[in-house]
Amino acid sequence: MPIAGWCVATATSIVLSSFALSPVLNAARADDELPDLDQLPAAEVAVTTTSPPAPAPAAPEHPAPSASSSTSEPSRAVPSKTRRKPSSKPAATTAPAPPATTRPSTTTENGWTVTMGDDGVKTYVRSFRCDGGQAVIKMTSAGTVALVTATPADGYTVQKTGSDTNLAIYFTSTARSFVLHAQWWNGAPLVEISEVGG
Structure with a gap:
């Protein structure tokens, strides 16, 4: 009887773990399907840190009308997107490979x-x-x-x-x-x- 209980518990845990892991396994990609490192949006992360200073001066100009402040927020998002594109050039300088080359030859x-x-x-x-x-x-x-x-x-x-x-x-x-x-x-x-x- 204890062996049958163990078998049921083991089978149940296998089914539950298979069910829980199926979304992860289905989302997995083969190595040849992975994106190129140069195409990753790492530059956008660096740009978002530079884009908040620009909206800060714009915020005091539009807060007077409360209705327009809600419309000005979406307009702020549009300029930040346009600022991300030019900052892709600094991203190339912020992603240097010298740390990998600092290994002793x-x-x-x-x-x-x-x-x-x-x-x-x-x-x-x-x-x-x-x-x-x-x-x-x-x-x-x-x-x-x-x-x-x-x-x-x-x-x-x-x-x-x-x-x-x-x-x-x-x-x-x-x-x-x-x-x-x-x-x-x-x-x-x-x-x-x-x-x-x-």
Whole structure:
């Protein structure tokens, strides 16, 4: 009996949610049916903030007759529509794409993925693999070194030692060990991989 009640409750909730979501699903558009971003009325929103100052001076001129004030309000709406059209030009200037371009540009140098920060410091990131595992190292042109991730291979353990300027990652098993030694050296990132006890 409890199972039958659960089935009825579940079926009812499915029917209700399908009914509630049907207007949303029917109104959904495919990606190819969406309007172009340049055609969106974002400029009208910016214009409505500039159009209220113009009706404010016009408001004191027409309030004297109360009957004409009701007719003057629709006439105010017409000039605001005409003001929206010329302000589409400033909308092009108010919708700049520079924030998207402020992301640091990414380049590759000697296998390192390099990004330049706003402060002029380059960040270098690279993955290194050996029989003992894999490590991702991050360095900056300011001389700092950091371990992003280290994943040991089966049968190995991982250990990090050193400082933020001179770093060593050990992948150790009972028979073999690998050391990744990372530091900023002569104006460039340097990582050496050595096998110990092989």
